[in-house]
Amino acid sequence: MHSLSKLFLTFVGFVGLSLASPGGGEDLPAVCDFAALRARWPKESCEALTSIQAGLPDLLRRVRPYTQTYVLVLLDRPDGVPRAWDDPVLSRLRVGLLADTPAETIAARYKFAQVVPYPLSPAGACALFADLHRGKIDAGLVWAPLAGYFVAVTDVENRLQALPVPQPLPPLEWPKSAWEGASASDSDLFRCADRIQGVLESYGVAPAELLTANVEESSVIPDQPPPEDLAAARVGEALYYRYCDRCHGTQAVLGRRGLELRQRFLQLSYPEFIRAIWEGRPGRGMPAYRGLLDKTQIEALYQYLRALTLGKIAPRQSTD
Structure with a gap:
């Protein structure tokens, strides 16, 4: 339990309990408590999060089929969620994204109702998904491995859906100062990465490279x-x-x-x-x-x- 508490403190310690983001000034919700999130992962699928500490990027880089994929993660809406990138529903969405990432390039191509930037930090990513679950934003435009992680550990009621971006983009690069701490063994990391990949697949997220290829008619x-x-x-x-x-x-x-x-x-x-x-x-x-x-x-x-x-x-x- 000590290592889990240390993981949580490491994760939020960069900004304390007040976030410079929409919803800032509130205590971090349960969606940000890595100790609680870790308990939801099947132990036989992924033991690594007890020892990853703050080395989550090391895990996400191993979700290799999705390193160039971004995804729009959406909360269920009464008027339906968009199933394609030409859906007029997109123009009514408040979309959150991490600042200074390729997600900004995608957002510039589409006329969302509002684009809400979050800090490029662990706490910023956490706040984005917390606000998504709270309904403060309608969607998050996120690097697929990061989205897969947060979907896996927070969407226990199947309230989220996903729409992959149909063109490859560079992977997310975290500031070197954002994460510190030891990582886990390669075998543990690959088991966890397979878990994240399976979540993305079950939500219908195809790697961007496959979406741009010719498909059977x-x-x-x-x-x-x-x-x-x-x-x-x-x-x-x-x-x-x-x-x-x-x-x-x-x-x-x-x-x-x-x-x-x-x-x-x-x-x-x-x-x-x-x-x-x-x-x-x-x-x-x-x-x-x-x-x-x-x-x-x-x-x-x-x-x-x-x-x-x-x-x-x-x-x-x-x-x-």
């Missing part, structure tokens, strides 16, 4: 589903638990968002299923997985859900 989708293949279904099972169970639950019946996936699955044609995965379902909270899942992987997901619905594969038991 929907015109090549076959009309009929593939023959049953239990081996492919097992591949699909692993994909389901990496990308889908966050919302749909371990049994694809009722997840955190109360979505009945098996019943809905039976109502979709095979082309509709593939398009739903690739394009998402705007207005229903489902992200688009184009750039993350190819046709072969989506076919495997279909095989798994079909086998699960027909009772040929037993669902995993929830560990909650």
Whole structure:
């Protein structure tokens, strides 16, 4: 517990308990308490945060597929969240970002209602996500590895959604004075980095390099589903638990968002299923997985859900 307390004190010690940001002058909320956040991470997935101290940038640099990716992290809105960068909803957003980072370049391209800068510091990043959860801003425009970390440890109610920026940009560089302290072992860091990468994937965030590449056209989708293949279904099972169970639950019946996936699955044609995965379902909270899942992987997901619905594969038991 001592190391966790030291981590928290190190994190906030640069500015004390009063932040030079929107919401400044208030005590740091629970979203900034690294000791509490650490307790939410599965121990088998990531032991490192007990020993990382203030070396979080060392961890984030290891989320390598996303080093050139930025993402707009949004709080659910009554009028819906934008699912594309030409969505008129963007013009109504109050968007927070870290000052003096490539996020400013992105913000200059779009006519947000308001751009709110936060200090380029650990406390500034913390304040940004605290204000997002409080509803003081509508979105945060953030480097993807940093966004993945804060989403992983704060979005316990699945209130956040993500829209990746479709062009590569330079990674975030912290001031050398911002972080101090020892780091963890490479093996621990890579386990934690894999956890962050998995969170980004489950929220439908594709690496920017993939979003700019040519993708397969929907015109090549076959009309009929593939023959049953239990081996492919097992591949699909692993994909389901990496990308889908966050919302749909371990049994694809009722997840955190109360979505009945098996019943809905039976109502979709095979082309509709593939398009739903690739394009998402705007207005229903489902992200688009184009750039993350190819046709072969989506076919495997279909095989798994079909086998699960027909009772040929037993669902995993929830560990909650």
